[in-house]
Amino acid sequence: MRIAVIGFGTVSKSLLKVLAEKSKLILNAYGVEIKTVAVFKRDGAFINNNGLDLERIVNSQNYRNEVDWVNSADFNKLAGELNCDCAVELTPTNVETSEPGLSHIKTALEQNMDVVTANKGPLALYYPELMDLANQVKKRILFEATVAGAIPIFNLVRNTLRANKIISVKGILNGTTNYILSRMTSEKLPFKIVLKEAQKLGFAEADPSYDVDGIDAAAKLVILSNALLKQECRFKDVNRQGIKDITPEAIELARKDGFLIKHLATNENGVLEVAPRLVEVDSSFAVNGSLNVVKLQTDLAKDLTLIGRGAGGVETASSVLNDIIEIAILRR
Amino acid sequence: MIVVELSDRPGQLARIITPLAECGCNILNIHHVRELEKEDTARVEIAFEADNKVNVDTVVESLSREGVTIISYSPNIQTFRETVILIGHVFTTDITDTIIQIANSGIQVASVDARITLIEEFSSVKMVLQSNSEEKLSKGVELLKQICKRKNLYLIRSVRE
Numbered sequence: 001m002r003i004a005v006i007g008f009g010t011v012s013k014s015l016l017k018v019l020a021e022k023s024k025l026i027l028n029a030y031g032v033e034i035k036t037v038a039v040f041k042r043d044g045a046f047i048n049n050n051g052l053d054l055e056r057i058v059n060s061q062n063y064r065n066e067v068d069w070v071n072s073a074d075f076n077k078l079a080g081e082l083n084c085d086c087a088v089e090l091t092p093t094n095v096e097t098s099e100p101g102l103s104h105i106k107t108a109l110e111q112n113m114d115v116v117t118a119n120k121g122p123l124a125l126y127y128p129e130l131m132d133l134a135n136q137v138k139k140r141i142l143f144e145a146t147v148a149g150a151i152p153i154f155n156l157v158r159n160t161l162r163a164n165k166i167i168s169v170k171g172i173l174n175g176t177t178n179y180i181l182s183r184m185t186s187e188k189l190p191f192k193i194v195l196k197e198a199q200k201l202g203f204a205e206a207d208p209s210y211d212v213d214g215i216d217a218a219a220k221l222v223i224l225s226n227a228l229l230k231q232e233c234r235f236k237d238v239n240r241q242g243i244k245d246i247t248p249e250a251i252e253l254a255r256k257d258g259f260l261i262k263h264l265a266t267n268e269n270g271v272l273e274v275a276p277r278l279v280e281v282d283s284s285f286a287v288n289g290s291l292n293v294v295k296l297q298t299d300l301a302k303d304l305t306l307i308g309r310g311a312g313g314v315e316t317a318s319s320v321l322n323d324i325i326e327i328a329i330l331r332r
Numbered sequence: 333m334i335v336v337e338l339s340d341r342p343g344q345l346a347r348i349i350t351p352l353a354e355c356g357c358n359i360l361n362i363h364h365v366r367e368l369e370k371e372d373t374a375r376v377e378i379a380f381e382a383d384n385k386v387n388v389d390t391v392v393e394s395l396s397r398e399g400v401t402i403i404s405y406s407p408n409i410q411t412f413r414e415t416v417i418l419i420g421h422v423f424t425t426d427i428t429d430t431i432i433q434i435a436n437s438g439i440q441v442a443s444v445d446a447r448i449t450l451i452e453e454f455s456s457v458k459m460v461l462q463s464n465s466e467e468k469l470s471k472g473v474e475l476l477k478q479i480c481k482r483k484n485l486y487l488i489r490s491v492r493e
């Protein structure tokens with residue numbers, strides 16, 4: 001299968017490294033060969049019709065000097081000529097316009113490619129439209145990495161809970177806020193100080209609002225709700241409350257009665273909400289550090305809880321690569 | 333849960349509390365319903381907790397002996413609680429009014445625990461809301477959500493698992 005990767009950042013580089021290391025293993029195990037013929041950046045792309053030397057481009061010191069580099073190559077313009085089966089969309093998430101991801105995904109579908117993405121923006125804003133478009137052109141969009149990084153929640157439901165109805169979904173979907181709340185609890189420190197510490201350690205962005213105001217978690221909740229609860233909904237449908245106002249005193253009061261404060265994303269009875277909540281200290285949400293949790297309530301299998309890494313290049317690449325292999329197997 | 337009718341005069345509540353306590357019941361919630369058409373009587377709903385040894389019939393009997401009019405009783409008394417935390421200017425936005433509004437919706441504020449720093453800074457207040465019906469409790473929490481929105485308070489609810 002021929003793939004084009006759009007984006008050459010943290011997730012993309014990890015994916016390309018793993019592809020370089022494991023493509024023999026994947027061929028032996030599943031009988032599919034994955035050939036990367038293009039990798040796009042903002043100012044151009046690496047393109048080689050016979051397959052790129054992935055190790056080489058990942059380790060390149062000056063990408064513009066690479067033989068396969070094509071200046072100002074743009075995916076939307078070139079897609080028709082690449083002769084690819086699958087586009088892997090890994091550009092930054094944008095929850096206002098969802099670009100450039102939205103155009104990339106539409107172009108790929110229109111050019112007869114399946115799509116794998118880690119980008120939340122397009123699905124958080126246009127899930128119903130994108131799935132309609134994919135159905136029209138008889139292509140797939142797989143998006144395991146968009147929610148809770150390495151946790152295989154969509155695959156779990158699609159492949160192993162086939163006859164189940166998903167009744168509700170709840171989770172800790174943002175590692176940064178979970179880290180901040182965990183530190184506020186263990187160190188009895190105020191929000192501002194813990195945020196600074198998290199920024200120094202690289203766990204939080206310079207502009208932290210995307211995480212601490214619940215924007216990231218809300219985008220993920222919308223994707224979970226559309227995909228698992230079959231509820232047509234969008235980013236604007238989420239009631240959102242961040243964690244900036246939480247005081248160490250509130251955490252102490254909660255602790256006294258056996259509760260922790262966690263930033264939860266919930267869809268119960270069709271109501272989408274991201275807000276800090278009290279959870280019992282022995283609850284399945286009492287997970288510390290930057291870990292994520294997804295809890296499903298189903299009619300047959302009853303309750304299921306998954307805990308794992310919600311971010312990180314390799315962890316996210318694990319989900320992206322599994323989606324790519326699934327598409328390769330289906331196209332075989 | 334026992335519902336009785338009492339005349340609306342001081343000292344009447346003691347007529348039910350004493351026999352209940354003597355039977356070994358732990359009173360969870362007393363709700364006074366003043367009916368408009370009956371000016372001199374009040375309906376009182378009493379939710380209580382008792383271990384298995386206490387027989388509801390004995391409780392009813394001892395109340396009857398006191399001359400209390402029993403309207404209805406049901407042996408299954410269950411209480412539902414939800415802990416919530418309010419952050420913000422909880423006191424300067426009239427905490428008494430907040431509590432009264434919740435109580436008027438038929439659910440009880442069973443306890444209040446507060447951490448106050450400086451008056452101009454945010455205080456943190458924990459409340460335990462309690463009711464004998466899950467539905468009433470959810471409605472009470474929903475009401476509290478509205479109150480907090482109006483008073484610009486930050487509300488942290490519990491999550492059901």
Ligand SMILES: NC(=O)c1ccc[n+]([C@@H]2O[C@H](COP(=O)([O-])OP(=O)(O)OC[C@H]3O[C@@H](n4cnc5c(N)ncnc54)[C@H](OP(=O)(O)O)[C@@H]3O)[C@@H](O)[C@H]2O)c1
Nearest residue numbers: 007008009010011041042090091092093100118119311312
């Ligand atoms: N990092 C994680 O742990 C994680 C986890 C789950 C999901 N995700 C999602 O995965 C996606 C990628 O994340 P990341 O951390 O790898 O981001 P990143 O490091 O910021 O990389 C983004 C890449 O996208 C490229 N890009 C931007 N606009 C483009 C355009 N118009 N055409 C072609 N390429 C373009 C950038 O190009 P230049 O190189 O030219 O700047 C850059 O290489 C995001 O949507 C993110 O939300 C990330």
